[in-house]
Amino acid sequence: MSAQSVHSPEPRTGILRRYIFSADHKVIGLQYFFLALVAVTIGTILSLLMRMHLVWPAAHLPFVAGGIMTPEQYLALVTMHGTIMVFFVLSTVPQAGFGNYFLPIQIGAPDMAFPRLNMLSFWLTLLAFLVLLAAFFVPGGAPISGWTAYPPLSGLGEVTGPGEGTGQLLWVAGVLIFCIASLLGSINFISTTIDMRASGMTLMRMPLTVWAWFVTAILSLLAFAVLFAGGILLVLDRVAETSFFLPAGLVVNGELQMRGGGSPLLWQHLFWFFGHPEVYIAILPGMGAVSHILANFSRKPVFGYRAMAFALCAIGFLGFLVWGHHMFVSGMNPYSGLTFSLLTVSIGVPSAVKTFNWLGTLWGGRIRLQSPMLFAIGFVSFFVTGGLSGIFLAQPAVDTELHATYYVVAHFHIVMGVAAIFGIFAATHYWFPKMFGRRMNETLAKLHFWITFPGVYCIFMPMHFIGIEGGVRRYADSTGANFLAALQPLHLFITIAAFITATAQLVFFYNFFRSLRKGEPATENPWDATTLEWATASPPPLDNFGGHFPSVYRGPYEYSVPGAAQDFTPQHLESEQTHAD
Amino acid sequence: MMKKRVGDTGEGLIAKWPVLAPKQALKVTFLALFCTLAVAVLAGRAAGQGCAMCYQNAAASGAAGREALRHGILVLLIPAVSFFLGVFALIYRRRNATRLRS
Amino acid sequence: MRTNLETMAAHGSSAAVPQRAYVTGMVLALGGIGMFFTALVSAWIVRRGLSNGDWQPIEFPRILWLNTAILLASSVALARSRHWLIAGREADYRHWWGVATILGALFLSGQILAWRQLRAARIFLAANPASSFFYVFTVAHALHVVGGIAALVVIALRRPRHLSRQTSTQVAALYWHFMGALWLMIFALLLVK
Numbered sequence: 084m085s086a087q088s089v090h091s092p093e094p095r096t097g098i099l100r101r102y103i104f105s106a107d108h109k110v111i112g113l114q115y116f117f118l119a120l121v122a123v124t125i126g127t128i129l130s131l132l133m134r135m136h137l138v139w140p141a142a143h144l145p146f147v148a149g150g151i152m153t154p155e156q157y158l159a160l161v162t163m164h165g166t167i168m169v170f171f172v173l174s175t176v177p178q179a180g181f182g183n184y185f186l187p188i189q190i191g192a193p194d195m196a197f198p199r200l201n202m203l204s205f206w207l208t209l210l211a212f213l214v215l216l217a218a219f220f221v222p223g224g225a226p227i228s229g230w231t232a233y234p235p236l237s238g239l240g241e242v243t244g245p246g247e248g249t250g251q252l253l254w255v256a257g258v259l260i261f262c263i264a265s266l267l268g269s270i271n272f273i274s275t276t277i278d279m280r281a282s283g284m285t286l287m288r289m290p291l292t293v294w295a296w297f298v299t300a301i302l303s304l305l306a307f308a309v310l311f312a313g314g315i316l317l318v319l320d321r322v323a324e325t326s327f328f329l330p331a332g333l334v335v336n337g338e339l340q341m342r343g344g345g346s347p348l349l350w351q352h353l354f355w356f357f358g359h360p361e362v363y364i365a366i367l368p369g370m371g372a373v374s375h376i377l378a379n380f381s382r383k384p385v386f387g388y389r390a391m392a393f394a395l396c397a398i399g400f401l402g403f404l405v406w407g408h409h410m411f412v413s414g415m416n417p418y419s420g421l422t423f424s425l426l427t428v429s430i431g432v433p434s435a436v437k438t439f440n441w442l443g444t445l446w447g448g449r450i451r452l453q454s455p456m457l458f459a460i461g462f463v464s465f466f467v468t469g470g471l472s473g474i475f476l477a478q479p480a481v482d483t484e485l486h487a488t489y490y491v492v493a494h495f496h497i498v499m500g501v502a503a504i505f506g507i508f509a510a511t512h513y514w515f516p517k518m519f520g521r522r523m524n525e526t527l528a529k530l531h532f533w534i535t536f537p538g539v540y541c542i543f544m545p546m547h548f549i550g551i552e553g554g555v556r557r558y559a560d561s562t563g564a565n566f567l568a569a570l571q572p573l574h575l576f577i578t579i580a581a582f583i584t585a586t587a588q589l590v591f592f593y594n595f596f597r598s599l600r601k602g603e604p605a606t607e608n609p610w611d612a613t614t615l616e617w618a619t620a621s622p623p624p625l626d627n628f629g630g631h632f633p634s635v636y637r638g639p640y641e642y643s644v645p646g647a648a649q650d651f652t653p654q655h656l657e658s659e660q661t662h663a664d
Numbered sequence: 665m666m667k668k669r670v671g672d673t674g675e676g677l678i679a680k681w682p683v684l685a686p687k688q689a690l691k692v693t694f695l696a697l698f699c700t701l702a703v704a705v706l707a708g709r710a711a712g713q714g715c716a717m718c719y720q721n722a723a724a725s726g727a728a729g730r731e732a733l734r735h736g737i738l739v740l741l742i743p744a745v746s747f748f749l750g751v752f753a754l755i756y757r758r759r760n761a762t763r764l765r766s
Numbered sequence: 767m768r769t770n771l772e773t774m775a776a777h778g779s780s781a782a783v784p785q786r787a788y789v790t791g792m793v794l795a796l797g798g799i800g801m802f803f804t805a806l807v808s809a810w811i812v813r814r815g816l817s818n819g820d821w822q823p824i825e826f827p828r829i830l831w832l833n834t835a836i837l838l839a840s841s842v843a844l845a846r847s848r849h850w851l852i853a854g855r856e857a858d859y860r861h862w863w864g865v866a867t868i869l870g871a872l873f874l875s876g877q878i879l880a881w882r883q884l885r886a887a888r889i890f891l892a893a894n895p896a897s898s899f900f901y902v903f904t905v906a907h908a909l910h911v912v913g914g915i916a917a918l919v920v921i922a923l924r925r926p927r928h929l930s931r932q933t934s935t936q937v938a939a940l941y942w943h944f945m946g947a948l949w950l951m952i953f954a955l956l957l958v959k
């Protein structure tokens with residue numbers, strides 16, 4: 084089957100249409116990426132303020148109104164740090180950022196199925212971000228109920244604390260807008276994957292990144308719909324005096340709240356039904372990218388491609404069944420706890436399959452230890468470390484002790500705040516040449532990796548001990564209790580490590596922005612890779628393939644095929660072009 | 665070394681479940697069942713003690729409340745899981761469809 | 767504004783989005799919308815079960831029976847309209863499409879009347895959880911119906927350029943029938959004391 088070779092001239096458009104109000108999936112992907120860069124900077128600054136306060140509770144800190152941070156201000160930092168990072172970094176870059184850019188190209192399509200809808204998704208996401216950030220600037224400031232926004236704290240308005248007035252309302256509004264943006268994005272991703280594949284691109288020839296984006300989009304579609312419903316009910320409780328989540332007889336700050344017999348448990352169920360798939364939304368694209376990169380830099384096919392694809396589906400599926408493990412201490416029936424516990428540990432099975440298959444991919448390969456590979460291997464390391472602590476938390480009896488301690492904070496930061504971020508770093512270094520036509524500096528990249536890798540272990544490993552010792556999460560100041568004050572040296576160590584590691588990220592920023600202008604020009608396929616994004620120019624033309632849409636003749640990871648001309652056999656080359664004769 | 669044909673997706677490298685003789689399979693099944701039951705029986709002590717308000721709320725509601733929570737959970741779960749599987753059924757049905765051809 | 771795909775299509779490149787993708791997209795959208803209402807149903811079940819006495823079933827506005835009939839009739843009209851489109855009878859297609867649209871608008875007016883009746887009986891949003899859910903379900907559904915009517919009007923004006931008429935009417939019909947089915951479920955739920 085010959086490729087369509089119709090010349091497609093690029094239309095003349097102004098800067099506004101080409102780079103700002105564009106429906107081109109590549110531009111949109113980059114818009115999400117840069118939005119997330121801003122978000123991660125803000126989120127990191129917030130976390131550093133938190134770390135400083137934990138170690139020096141009486142210090143005057145920058146950005147803090149009034150100088151010395153109050154416990155409520157600390158909680159506002161906790162809330163906004165979590166919300167910004169989970170939504171605008173981890174639910175944005177891996178899926179909406181890289182997915183938007185590379186899904187159409189990897190399946191040989193000229194764009195997403197619904198480009199204008201795609202554009203709308205981005206602008207809604209940006210609006211959501213601005214609405215959320217506005218919470219910092221309203222009277223009362225940002226909300227204090229955590230990214231989980233449990234009522235009654237989040238449902239009664241100003242009476243429950245500073246930031247719970249307009250701040251919380253803006254938080255909910257921002258999240259609701261984000262839900263819509265995600266829903267629209269998911270529709271695009273799924274339709275594109277089902278209906279826009281190039282000739283020869285069967286399901287079992289799709290790169291694992293495509294599988295990951297596909298499963299993630301289904302999770303997104305179902306989970307964000309439920310969060311949207313919960314958010315609407317919360318808004319009504321706040322502004323219309325309904326009682327979906329607010330129990331009767333509450334006395335807050337001396338005031339009796341006149342509400343009916345609502346249930347805070349109801350919010351928890353609705354929120355965590357979203358919240359658990361959400362963390363898989365954050366990690367699955369990273370898993371896909373890691374498989375993709377490990378194969379490339381080991382010069383070997385992904386070990387057990389089919390199993391990897393099924394494992395992605397299994398993790399996604401099981402991810403819907405386990406939300407109760409966030410609620411083990413809510414007074415649930417122990418047999419419900421058992422069910423959620425068994426289902427949770429069963430996610431360990433496909434996760435283990437993936438981990439062993441990553442190792443199997445590396446085993447015996449001709450390893451090229453370049454920066455994308457370093458970050459991909461780092462991902463595997465952190466996924467194992469973070470995943471193992473999850474197994475402990477999945478036991479209700481153990482979780483009774485560890486719930487709401489720093490053990491949990493360690494667990495989710497290592498899987499989300501580190502592993503997923505390393506997935507983003509790996510993908511950035513890997514795809515930078517394709518997106519921008521230039522190479523990132525390899526020395527700076529390695530420097531960044533070798534400081535960050537031990538740095539994040541130094542930050543998050545001690546938190547396990549703090550948690551086991553009883554260090555409670557979301558506490559602004561633990562120095563009042565002797566047994567917790569004894570842990571302050573660990574906190575100091577963590578804070579110092581955090582500052583060093585955060586500073587090291589400047590190396591990444593410098594490398595990234597400098598390379599945009601001064602990086603070594605990149606060829607079409609600098610990594611000798613097999614998938615379709617490497618079969619076109621760097622950066623790709625407007626329609627991705629300059630009119631010559633590829634057909635696909637083989638699987639995505641045909642590295643080191645015996646008898647082939649090179650140690651990689653691109654997907655789009657016909658057989659005659661691949662043999663050494 | 666197995667000669668790989670063009671079009672192979674590396675399936676030769678996939679690990680396969682070992683094929684067990686019927687007696688062995690029965691043993692493994694019983695072992696798995698025993699372990700599950702053991703864990704189930706030992707779960708009784710797993711009652712949590714955390715959020716007092718949540719516990720009071722749930723305890724005060726009685727049997728109707730517990731039923732309601734159970735049904736509410738099922739109503740969330742079953743449509744979500746069905747739709748999830750449905751999307752896979754859809755993509756499987758369209759597995760040979762490409763952009764320019766049904 | 768033009769997308770890459772349209773620019774390329776204009777230049778003769780075979781870069782079109784297959785029509786079936788729009789149907790896929792609508793099915794997925796309905797899945798998301800369905801999940802949203804499912805979450806509300808779950809909340810209804812839990813809130814009702816945990817209510818400990820403050821759940822007071824409301825007086826069911828009789829006009830809702832009429833509204834239900836109107837909405838179902840509009841679905842039938844829309845199905846007829848598509849039948850005539852496929853048969854090539856342009857005038858009949860447009861006639862029944864118009865009927866469906868008008869019936870949809872009539873349904874909405876009927877809903878507004880129902881809300882007015884409840885307000886007259888002093889049953890407001892926050893009166894008790896049963897009334898809260900009544901308003902949440904009916905308003906959420908009505909907002910989606912507004913979107914549906916807007917789509918029916920847009921299609922009647924022959925606006926969507928990148929969808930064939932066959933596809934645009936199919937997609938609109940899917941949405942509209944789903945709204946009807948959704949209403950039946952909500953109606954049944956609200957009838958439960």
